[in-house]
Every structure is written in structure tokens, then in C-alpha cells.
Amino acid sequence: xxxxxxAGRDIHVDDEGFLTVYAEWDDDLAKQxxxxxxxxxxxxxxxxxxxxxxxxxxxxxxxxIRRVSTVGGIPTKxxxxxxxxxxxxxxxxxxxxxxxxxCV
Amino acid sequence: xxxxxxxSIVPDFGDGKPTGRKLAIICSKGNLDMAYxxxxxANAALGEGVETHLxxxxxxxxxITKSRMHDLKFTMLGNTATHMPQxxxxxxxxxxxxxxxxxxxxxxxxVPEVPEFLDxxxxxxxxxxxxxxxxDMMHLSEDDLYEAVEGIINASDFIEKTEGAxxxxx
Numbered sequence: 009x010x011x012x013x014x015a016g017r018d019i020h021v022d023d024e025g026f027l028t029v030y031a032e033w034d035d036d037l038a039k040q041x042x043x044x045x046x047x048x049x050x051x052x053x054x055x056x057x058x059x060x061x062x063x064x065x066x067x068x069x070x071x072x073i074r075r076v077s078t079v080g081g082i083p084t085k086x087x088x089x090x091x092x093x094x095x096x097x098x099x100x101x102x103x104x105x106x107x108x109x110x111c112v
Numbered sequence: 113x114x115x116x117x118x119x120s121i122v123p124d125f126g127d128g129k130p131t132g133r134k135l136a137i138i139c140s141k142g143n144l145d146m147a148y149x150x151x152x153x154a155n156a157a158l159g160e161g162v163e164t165h166l167x168x169x170x171x172x173x174x175x176i177t178k179s180r181m182h183d184l185k186f187t188m189l190g191n192t193a194t195h196m197p198q199x200x201x202x203x204x205x206x207x208x209x210x211x212x213x214x215x216x217x218x219x220x221x222x223v224p225e226v227p228e229f230l231d232x233x234x235x236x237x238x239x240x241x242x243x244x245x246x247x248d249m250m251h252l253s254e255d256d257l258y259e260a261v262e263g264i265i266n267a268s269d270f271i272e273k274t275e276g277a278x279x280x281x282x
Contacts, residue, residue, distance in 0.1 A: 084235035093161030
């Protein structure tokens with residue numbers, strides 16, 4: 009498992025760069041992860057990220073776009089605006105979680 | 113930036129290098145089970161940033177017809193993959209029961225019903241088109257169709273709109 013340096017810290021990631029250790033993530037890291045993919049975090053982004061973190065802790069898997077929308081209460085359209093083109097994967101990356109595995 | 117000593121491994125989300133990838137899905141079936149493959153794939157493609165168009169034709173028209181889209185059915189008849197005797201499928205009430213069971217199974221894994229799935233596809237930027245010939249055959253107009261259908265178009269229009277697209281016929 010590769011170790012990379014993000015925000016001056018050693019962080020465990022998978023081959024693609026998604027974080028693999030839940031506890032290595034914090035708000036500062038999220039800002040850097042977002043910056044890595046050209047996103048400047050606003051309150052609306054944080055709302056989604058907080059939901060992802062909580063939901064992963066409770067369910068043991070990364071929520072899909074649909075789940076963030078229906079359970080997390082953030083409209084699908086907004087997710088595509090906040091995390092353009094690939095919202096599911098981008099949210100997961102910034103939230104320090106694996107890619108979502110669900111189909112829908 | 114930070115005091116990174118080694119370059120970070122950052123996932124490649126394909127930003128800044130638009131692929132121009134497009135997906136066209138022709139939905140020609142009106143059975144509950146055959147409605148889902150197109151919807152699931154459209155949803156997945158949109159989540160990957162792929163421009164996606166769905167064209168509803170023939171029996172697939174049921175997926176976007178207001179009076180029918182909430183009531184698609186699944187039948188065991190002619191479907192050997194249920195591994196049940198074919199005669200059973202023809203008994204009264206079997207289609208209703210099979211439909212009920214399939215709906216339940218789909219709901220249990222958090223997948224929406226057809227109308228709500230279309231809502232999600234549209235919210236994700238998907239384009240829905242209705243087939244002109246089917247509309248004419250069934251005497252249906254835009255008023256009879258799900259609101260987010262962008263138009264009733266003919267086959268040539270669809271081919272034109274999806275130039276360069278990868279195409280799925282379901």
C-alpha cells in the first residue's frame with residue numbers, strides 16, 4: 009500500500025490515491041485533498057463531506073451519489089455542481105474514503 | 113502549496129482533458145426487469161461525467177408514459193432464468209406476484225422505482241427522448257409523457273444528436 013505525503017504528513021493511499029486509513033483524515037487534510045483536485049471547499053461541500061464521513065462510520069461503506077442525495081439531503085444537481093463530472097468519486101476522495109462500490 | 117517532499121498520489125478524475133465521450137441508450141422494453149439495465153447504466157455513466165442520452169421506443173415507451181411508468185410488470189413467462197416451470201407463470205396472479213417480489217428486491221437494495229430513477233438521471237444531467245413513431249402508433253403526445261422528456265423525435269434526429277456516441281440497445 010503506497011504512502012504519500014499530503015499537507016506534510018505521511019498518508020496511506022491505494023494505487024489511485026484514495027485514502028485507506030479512516031483516522032488519518034482531518035479537516036486540514038480535506039482542504040488539501042480538495043485543492044489537489046481543484047476544489048475550494050465551501051460550507052456546501054463540507055455538508056456533503058461530513059455526511060460521507062458519518063455514513064461511512066455507521067455503515068462501513070462509502071455512500072453513493074444517490075445515498076448522499078436521499079439520506080444526506082443534498083440534491084443530486086447540487087452534488088454535480090459542487091464536485092463536477094464525477095461527484096461520487098470526488099466526494100469520496102476529499103472525505104478520505106474509498107471509492108463507492110454501490111451501483112446506484 | 114505545502115511542504116511536500118514527494119509528489120502526492122492524486123486520483124485522475126480526467127479533469128482538464130475532456131474525452132468527449134457520449135453514451136446513447138435505446139430502451140425498447142417495457143418489462144420491469146428490462147427497464148433497469150438502461151437506467152442503471154445511464155446513472156453510472158452520468159456519475160462518471162459521460163454525456164448520456166436515452167431514447168425510449170416501442171415497449172420502452174411505457175417507462176416514460178405517465179399512466180404506465182409507475183406500473184411496469186415482471187413476468188416469469190418466457191423467462192427461463194427464473195428456473196421455475198413455465199406453466200406456473202401463466203397461472204392467474206403469477207405476474208402480479210412476481211412483480212411484487214421483484215419490486216421488493218429492488219427496493220431492498222436501495223434502488224429507486226422507475227419514475228424516481230428517471231428523476232435522478234435528469235438531475236444528473238441525463239437527456240431523455242421519446243420516439244416519434246412509437247408516439248404516433250400509440251396516439252400519445254408530450255402531455256402524456258414524463259415531464260422531463262425533452263422531446264418526441266424521430267430516429268434520424270436521435271442518430272444526429274448522438275453522433276460519436278457509444279450505443280446500447282436494450
